[in-house]
Amino acid sequence: MISPEHFFRTLSHYGTHFYTGVPDSLLKSFCSYVEDHVSQKNHIIGANEGGCVGLAAGYYLSTGKIPLVYMQNSGLGNIVNPLTSLVDQEVYSLPMLLLIGHRGRPGTIDEPQHVKMGRVNLPLLECLEIPYRILSSEQEEDCLKEAYSSMEKRRAPFALVVEKGTFSPYSSSKEELSRLPLSRFDSLEFCVKHLSSDAVIISTTGHLSRELYKIRFQEDPKGKDRKKDFKVVGSMGHASQIAMGVAQNAKRNVFCFDGDGASLMHLGNLAICGQKAPKNFRHILFNNGAHGSVGGQKTIGHAIDFTAVALACGYKKGWKITTLGDLEMVWEEFHSAEGPVFLEILTNTRVDDDLPRPKESPIEARNMFMNFIK
Numbered sequence: 053m054i055s056p057e058h059f060f061r062t063l064s065h066y067g068t069h070f071y072t073g074v075p076d077s078l079l080k081s082f083c084s085y086v087e088d089h090v091s092q093k094n095h096i097i098g099a100n101e102g103g104c105v106g107l108a109a110g111y112y113l114s115t116g117k118i119p120l121v122y123m124q125n126s127g128l129g130n131i132v133n134p135l136t137s138l139v140d141q142e143v144y145s146l147p148m149l150l151l152i153g154h155r156g157r158p159g160t161i162d163e164p165q166h167v168k169m170g171r172v173n174l175p176l177l178e179c180l181e182i183p184y185r186i187l188s189s190e191q192e193e194d195c196l197k198e199a200y201s202s203m204e205k206r207r208a209p210f211a212l213v214v215e216k217g218t219f220s221p222y223s224s225s226k227e228e229l230s231r232l233p234l235s236r237f238d239s240l241e242f243c244v245k246h247l248s249s250d251a252v253i254i255s256t257t258g259h260l261s262r263e264l265y266k267i268r269f270q271e272d273p274k275g276k277d278r279k280k281d282f283k284v285v286g287s288m289g290h291a292s293q294i295a296m297g298v299a300q301n302a303k304r305n306v307f308c309f310d311g312d313g314a315s316l317m318h319l320g321n322l323a324i325c326g327q328k329a330p331k332n333f334r335h336i337l338f339n340n341g342a343h344g345s346v347g348g349q350k351t352i353g354h355a356i357d358f359t360a361v362a363l364a365c366g367y368k369k370g371w372k373i374t375t376l377g378d379l380e381m382v383w384e385e386f387h388s389a390e391g392p393v394f395l396e397i398l399t400n401t402r403v404d405d406d407l408p409r410p411k412e413s414p415i416e417a418r419n420m421f422m423n424f425i426k
Contacts, residue, residue, distance in 0.1 A: 053220035054189045056085035062193070063120065066200045068149060070111045072096045072104040073122030074317075078153035078214055080347035083122060084224035087349065097349055099316040100289070101127035105134040108148045118203055122151040124346070125173045125213075126166065126286065135180055139209055147203035150182070150211040157215055164414050165257070165286030177211055184211035187218055234375055236338045236399040237263050240309070242379055243336060244268070246387070248305055252425065253281045254295035255309040257288050258345035260338060262407040264309065269408065279420040283410060289317030292325050292335060299333040299391075302425055306332055312339040312353030319361070326366025329392035335362070340399045348401060362394035370394040 059082060071086050071094065073079075086095050098104035101123045108119040123131070131150075139146040156162040156170020177184045183202050185195040199210040240260070244267050247253075255261045261283035268278045282298070284291045292315070295308035315322070315337055325335060341354035359370040369389050371382045379397065386395050410417065 054187070054192055054218055055220055056082045056222045059192065059219070060085055060089065062196055063149075066118070066196065068118050068120050070094045070108070070115075070117070070119040071122070072098050072107045072111075072119065073151070074098055074101050074104065074124070074127055075343045075346045075349040076122065076124035076127075076153035076155070077346045078124070078155065078216055078218070079122050079151060080349075081219040081222040082151070083347065083349060085222050088224050097343075097351065099319065101130040102134050105131050105139065105148070109134070109139055109144070109146050112146050112148065118147050118149060118200070120149045120151055122153075124153045125155055125169050126288070128152065128169065128173065128176055132180065135182070135209065141206060141208045145207040146209075147207050148209050149199060149203065150209055152211055152213050154186075154213050154215050160216070163285065163409075173213070177213075182209050182211050184213055187212045187214050189218070232374060232398055232400040234379075234397065234399050235402045236260065236340055236397075237267075237402070237404065238376060239338065239379060239397045239399055240264060241267050242376065242383075243307075243309075246383055247307065248387070251280065251305040251307055252298065252302070252421070253307045253309055254291050254298060255281060255283050256291040256311045256314045257284050257286055258311065258314075259403055259407060260309060260311055261285070262409060263404075265410050266404075266408055278412075278417075279424040282421045283417065285414060289314045289321070292321045293318075295335075296325055296329050296333055298425070299330050302332070304332065304425075305334060305387075308333070308335045310335060310337045312337065312341060312358070313343045313351045315358065316351060316353065322358075322362050322367075323365040325392055326362060326364075331390045331392075333391040333393075334386070335367070335392065335394045337394070337396045338399055339396055340401050342401045344401060344403055354398065359394060359396045362396075367392045367394040370396070372396045372398070374398045 075083050104121045108121050111119045154173055156166030158171055187195050202210045240263050255264050291310055292308045295306050299306035337358050339353045341351055343349045359372040363370045373379050
């Protein structure tokens with residue numbers, strides 16, 4: 053295994069002092085070390101991976117020094133455009149080191165949303181004409197030497213692909229549980245239990261959907277109500293648009309259960325929902341201020357007012373609450389109001405260790421949902 057500290061010091065030796073990206077579970081140890089040892093100016097957890105490439109480009113243009121952009125390989129889709137139209141040798145020719153977690157690597161067992169990207173990860177880099185190395189402890193020095201030599205010579209990105217278990221464990225000294233009184237699970241459980249019987253839920257990727265599955269399973273192990281949910285296992289940030297597409301074509305209440313990290317990734321979706329969403333569209337944002345599913349790294353979720361943004365985008369009403377008592381007070385008005393309406397629930401970062409994963413395959417879940425909608 054590679055020591056995050058040693059890897060970080062080697063990067064510093066080569067002149068890399070700026071870090072940006074969207075967290076990945078395979079990079080958790082390294083990202084935690086960076087968070088502990090780099091100033092806020094030089095470490096920015098971005099809203100989406102494409103934006104991080106833009107940040108890195110701006111850093112290089114103003115300093116001439118090579119930055120690092122980290123991401124899960126699912127984020128490759130978000131950076132194809134800036135890679136080909138901004139930093140490519142045939143455009144502005146801007147070097148940067150890409151650190152990419154290889155989820156769904158062929159030959160390993162992973163979640164269904166990672167299988168395709170895991171298979172095409174390396175071919176996609178080749179298609180984009182981005183040289184790469186698979187990072188390993190045995191060849192760490194050779195990988196970095198080749199990477200910086202390539203970036204200096206070509207003035208273009210180089211990718212280091214990181215597989216599971218590459219970095220040794222590191223626990224951040226800054227990790228702490230939010231002091232907010234309400235957990236996402238408790239607030240989620242309240243919402244689910246107080247929905248109208250005809251309501252359907254579109255829930256965002258990550259722990260939130262797994263918590264929803266646990267709540268449904270506890271209430272009915274046979275799955276009677278699970279057919280009412282469409283859990284978005286990938287496509288981070290797009291749950292609200294899926295929900296809006298359903299709401300426009302279904303004569304029932306449609307609830308989007310969203311997260312702060314996911315919402316930030318495609319914040320413009322709030323504007324589309326505010327302007328185009330039908331009366332039966334209800335948006336709930338569970339804001340715990342963290343990327344909980346990939347290591348708990350902080351988002352800027354608790355620093356901004358999503359409710360104010362939603363209202364500015366055209367949502368008819370909005371509420372922002374922090375306690376279960378507040379939720380009980382506003383629920384009836386929120387549930388019965390004419391949409392689009394927005395409810396922001398501020399929660400702590402507490403997550404159960406025993407969260408189950410859905411037993412149904414994505415295709416089975418799709419069929420259950422579509423049959424219920426009919």
